[in-house]
Amino acid sequence: MQQFLEIISKPDNIPIVLLLVSVIFFTWLAWVKAKKNDSQQVPEEAKMDDKVQVWPYLVRVEFLMSIVVMAVLVVWSVFLDAPLEEPANRALTPNPSKAPWYFLGLQELLVYFDPWIAGVVLPTLIIIGLMAIPYVDINEKGSGYYTFKERKFAILTFCFGFLILWVALIVLGTFMRGPGWNFFWPWEKWDPHYVAVLTNVDLSEMIGIPTRLPDNSLNPLAFIFGGVLVLGFYSLIPFYWMMKRNTEIMRKLGPLRYTIVAFLFLTMVGVVIKILLRLGPPIIGLNPVKYVWVTPWFNV
Amino acid sequence: MLFEQRARIPVEQRSYGKYYLIFSTILFLGTMWSVWDEVSVRRPWKEYQRRYNDLVLQRLDSLRTEAQARIDSATVADLVAELQKAKEGLSSEEYLNALDQKTDLQKDLDIATREWRFARSRSDATYYAYKKALAEGKDASSLRKELEGHDADIARYAAEMETLNAKIAEVDVLLNRYIGMVDSLQSAYNRMMAEVNALDLKIQRTSSAPVQIRQVMLNDFEFTPFNEIKARIDRCQTCHMGWADELMEDAPQPFTKHPVPELLAKHNPETFGCTPCHRGQGPALTEGFAHGDADRYWETPLLRGVDVYATCNTCHSNELVLKHAKPFTKAKQLVFETGCFGCHEIKGYTDVPKIGPPLNDLTGKTSPEWIYRWVKNPKEYNPHTRMPDFKLTDEEAEAITAYLVKISGESDYRPIRSRGAYGGGSAQQGKRLFESVGCQACHTLGDDQTVRLARGTSYDIAPELTRVGSKVSPDWLFDWLKNPRHYNSEARMPSLRLTDDEARHLVAYLMGQKDAQSLPSVNLALHDEAKIQRGDRLIREYGCAGCHAIKGMENEGKVSVALSDFGRKKYEQMDYGDTRELPKMSKEDYIEHEDGTVSVKRTWAGWVWGKLKNARLYQTERIAQKMPVFSFNDEEIALIRMFLISMTRDVPLPAYQHPFDKRMQHIEAGRRLTMNYNCVQCHTLEEGGGYLVAKYEEAGLGPPPLPESQGAKVQEQWLYAFLKSPTTIRPWLEVRMPTFSLTDEEIGIITKYFLGLSRLELSLRDYSSFAVDEKYLAPGKRLFDVYQCAKCHPTGTVRPGEVSASDLAPNLVIAANRLKPEWINDWLLDPSKLQPGTRMPSFFYEGKGPDETVFGGDAHEQIKALQTYVWSLGARRRPVVAQGN
């Protein structure tokens, strides 16, 4: 525990703690305001129709805040020095080797996916997904004020994708990944000699289909099994959903936009599913899942 | 609440003045705070510099008081009074009048001088006009007259000047009498106060010394991990200001004077910095960061205690001896002697001979049972052996014995003499021989620990012989004593030129040294092929061939890791096995508890200590360890650990390194050879060794030391002949210089080693043709008698009891064959300079000899005479080189 306190009070980790606090605060604030707005006919923001001049009424507050920020930074600089570490040495990497904090979520994904997915495909999809938002978000409601009722899907997706997949993974990677990228609870000491269990198996093996044949070549059965699962996940679920819940919005989206939204959303969910497949089975006494789909060219 | 109230006020009417005041004040105070923090809190060195200057001033003041006290106050008072009186003379009427007079005269002289100069100028101009008129054929008589008038003026003014000068000189005599008195008194006063004035100057300089960062910058010092050249900046001297100041000998840190100024002579901190030796973070200016303790990312924190000598190895890894770094020399010797390099690759220890004996003919020497006993636990038979304990099981020991017995069977070693030839010796005589001829230099026997204690190591350099009778066969021992090279062609044991009878006595004595321990009564299955196979595997696995020559294992490599970067190994890379944890902050590195468990500090230093204390300490059920258990004492562990700290790849660029030139190579080769043959057991060499001397009440009864001037002392031909076949120089000594049967190459190495230490080159020279000047012979003889040289240097045989043997010196008859003539001169002039602590006194003092009737007492002439006479004592004989022994 003492070591955990040491870690969170390291000069380079303090911004992350502040980030965590501010993210929780603003999420809470948004929820409170949204709840209030949703419970009444007219949003709070709409009531405030009186307007004031930017100069001087806004600028003076902004200037005041800039003074506050300056004061905080000056005092901060007295207490916390720049966190320099040992000189870089190609013969000796630090353990654990960590990416800059804002990439730790991606680095965490490397535990569950092959580098080409975690390091190339997923970041690319994140950027494409963010770029696609204006084109696929056709919901006109709930703009300009806090609400949940009008934008359930968008807000839930955001909360899931940003708060859980991004922020939570950063926190996990910063504070709970110790030497050897092993997981440590806050009350555990980061032991460089820690030995973790390594018993991952492929999903097909869990149901009795060996991935490799005795001659070490790929078992076609396992290949087909994985392929059906992955491709089915991407095609059958949106199809089923469309059949079952053919709502107004889905019709408005049209097939192309629906496919894009479904693909991005499913990828996001897929990431979580893969994480759960790795973390879940040991709880009920099974081996963690290594790959869902093994092909001669790539593994998922 | 507050917010709600405020929210009711329209935006336009809200006042922010209060908030601006509060936050601006905070910002202002914060800024002040950070400035104060930056200027004062983060610069504690300013305070250190002030304190240092205060300390210096305090000490200078007390020195000044002492200096003042040394001056006789009455004399000073007299002098001051006289000076005062003399100064008063400067305002006397006579002096002032004279001064006025001089001023007036000077004024007149100035006028006269000017007139004289003008007259000359006029004369020159007129002369020009006169000459021109002449050349043009005009009438020049008036000009001529004018010219004469000018010349008369010149003469008149010149005469006037002369008169005035004479008058001034007259006045000056009077004035100078007054001034001279003041000047001479003043300079007398200054002379008396010179020391005080010098101190005053120092005091003034110190009190006006600026408070500033003092840094040394070493450009192009080393490489970064990315092979780029990097400078090193040291600011240590910003706080450690007194390192060179004699006044700071006993000052507290950080002002203490450097304790080893000899080292600074070659590594001047002003140009070499501090961190190359001491490590630490040079640019840092606060204690914790500069020493590297507070900065956990600083990879090379300050080395403390004996560890500081580790950094010597970064540049001096080729050298075994560093004169002013005794712990380093000792650590190097430890590694050399305990054979770490047998299993580990270590920089500076390539091509070192294996430390153990060959194991190919063991049954010719001892019994399989003894081999088994030994292999199982060597320390049980000989607690001081260098052989470590491999903690073998019975079965493993048996297998290794089987293999060794098998290869012995293939050996063709047989003692030269017939079986039983050793018989008939007297143990009593053997004991006397053992204690006199020098066996004890290397071998301990019984309770006599003198040499072992003098060596101060936890191990012996040669086997202890207390139980030798239980080990060897008498036939082998006889053969070995007569000629060790017969059994082992590379034996370190020399021949002591024992006669057959002497050897028989020694065999009788040594074979009587047995222990009560009966050999294990196990039935060894020595001829089982599976056992032999297993023994083969075990020997390879444990790396026995690292120290021993073993048949069939000639090409085995080193079994363990190279230590080239071991010093940089991190805590994370080390395994602590089942030991208990000592936190990083704890003072001790290693604690053995009463219940048998061990706590080890979780640092590099703690791990190494545990490993050297007990090499199997970190062994667990899963992790097997092969390194055998040594029995180093704590001092040795600290030294070896210090040596291991130096195992990094960080080396400064060549410009900062000690050149390993030809001379150094010769010296180093000699050091290795003399350490290999244990010459230092008997002879003091480079301020080390000479352990056997501890056995003698008087140092003069033991083997003589070999000072650095040895190369300048003896003739190369003589040294060659002596090492091939030693002759007697000091017949009163019982201890013998043994015959090492050195090869010509080895003798060459020793010769060059001695020459290198004396800073001489090897040259071929015929000493028999050294010309002596006959005219010096008779005075030399006279001085030889007057100075009573023969009192200590006998020329005939010595009657026992006359003089204590330790006070005798070599017979000078052999000087001409043995010594270099120049050395005799140097020696006579100042013996203590060539051999500190020698008993030979200096006869010549300040260029004079005591007897002033010869050459008027001139030291150099007298020395020449003595040299000539001593040279003439020896009948010129060519040194005879005996082959073999």
Place this chain on the structure above:
Amino acid sequence: MKLLGIVLATACLGGTLFAGDVTGKVSFEGTAPKPNRLRMNADPVCMKAHKDPVFSEEVIVNKNGTLKNVLVYVKDAKGGAAPKGKTVLDQIGCIYVPRVLGIQVGQELEILNSDPTLHNVHSLSKANTSFNQAMPMKGMKLTKKFDKVETFRVKCEVHPWMSAYIGVFNHPYFAVTGDDGSFTLKGVPAGEYTVEAWHEKYGTQTAKVKVDATGKVTADFKFTVK
């Protein structure tokens, strides 16, 4: 300058005004070892110099039960320039006279050879530069000065029985006990001091004394040998 003179004069006077003497004696308890007889037959000159048998002077217990040749000195005092006079160490009859002597830093030590034989004077000093000088002729003189505080042995290699001890001090407050085992340290400035008594065989004894203005203080030492 006048003022300085006055100050200096006052300081000097004050030094003598506020000072006292430390006196005492060094007693010996136990049985003294039998002195070894010195065998001088190695050098006929030495033999001839003595009619009676000569004994080692290592331990001399006086008749009144006191110990001779003990060097008594104030340990932590400072002061005074070296006196102009010199101290003499004589070699007579192949014996050093005196056997133990004290000398001030910078004071001259004259070493004299009164024997018509070869002596060498070998100082075994560590802080001061060690010297080893031969004196082959009768009447030869050597002058030495020491600049560090130290007590060391002087010996002669030609005559191994010869030994002398020299104590170098940076103050004049030292004395060597004589035939009555008493000593007086004169004019010690007022203050508290540690006084040490040193004997070549029995080592050092210490006593604390407090010197009052113009007072006399007694410090006795006792060497006990079993």
